[in-house]
Amino acid sequence: MTDMILYILTHKKFNEKYDSRLYKPLLNGSALLNDDFGYLRDDSGQNISKFNIYYAELTGQYWAWKNSNADIIGFTHYRRWFVRDIRFNKLTKNDILNDLKDNDIILPQKTRVKGSIKENMLRELEKNPEYGVKWEDYVKLGDLLKNKFSEYYDTYIDVLNGRTCYNNNMFICSFELADKYFEWLFNIFNLLKEQIDFSKYPKDNKRVFGFFSEILLTVFVTKHELKIKEHYILLSERKMPLIHILIRRFPIISTLEESVGKIVR
Known part of the structure; x- marks a missing residue:
């Protein structure tokens, strides 16, 4: 029997x-919280829970x-769920097993943006400079990939110049594949954390x-x-919630979302 x-x-x-x-709730940054609500905690065993302010949900991962x-x-x-269809039925174990028979990984519907990912980031930073990652740090990430993980650098540039991205840090796959991804990801972050000046970011x-x-x-x-x-x-x-699904596929609808504001939030 497959353990999932x-x-x-x-x-x-x-x-x-x-x-x-x-489904098992996992409390992120639990080393910094007073109550665990009976959920799994991310501060036992090997963990980086106390660094949640920098890693967000990645301390749980x-x-x-x-x-x-x-x-x-x-x-x-806790508020984003994979669903089979627009009736919003959450994925079941059988759904996942069937999907992974012919696929390597389950991901959220691609988010499509107006212009390129890079242009979208710069536009959002201009509107709200206190939110997101400063562009100079994306440059540092690119330089690190070029120097230490060079086989990924061209793909990184292609993604930034493209119009789609898999957002939300959500995925489902074999542990073997997840292991390869996390080994690569956290090796990058262990090197990059020495280059980022976190003092230029607001506390929240x-x-x-x-x-x-x-x-x-x-x-x-x-x-x-x-x-x-x-x-x-x-x-x-x-x-x-249907509006959110449509926004991912048709970025022009984000203009509608902004115009109706609280109605769709």
Whole structure:
């Protein structure tokens, strides 16, 4: 029998219903919190829980990488869930096993942006310079890849110049594949953390590695030409979740979302 766990990455208590035989809540940054709500904690065993301010949900992913014994491993969020269709049925174990028969990894529906990823980042930074990663640090990431992981550099540039990205740090795959990805990812971050000046980021937005990893996951699956099964993402806190699905596919709809504001949030 295949052992499978989908970790629900969270930093707070939540009330969403789920199959507890498959989905397991994992409290991120639990070393910094007073209550664990009865969830799994990311500060036991090998962990980087106390660095959650820089890694965000990646402290939970690191814990699962170092401490899980599952054959298939996956990550959702307390408010973001893989769903089979627009009826918003959460993925089941059978869904996942069927998907992974012919695919290497399950990922969220690609996010498409207006212009390139780079242009979108620069546009968003101009509107809100206190949110996201400063462009100079994306340059540092590129330089590190060029010098230390050169086989990935061209793909990194292609992703930045492209229009699609796999956001949210959500995926499901074999533990063997996850192990290869995490080994590569955290090796990069262990080198890059010495080059980032975190003091230039506000206290509530130092999660630089959490932003980087969305780009790097896209780089990894692209470089290795993995066979990908995409699924819709349900953002459970939205009043009109279908809008969120459409925005990922048709970026022009984001203009509609901004115009109606609280109606769709």
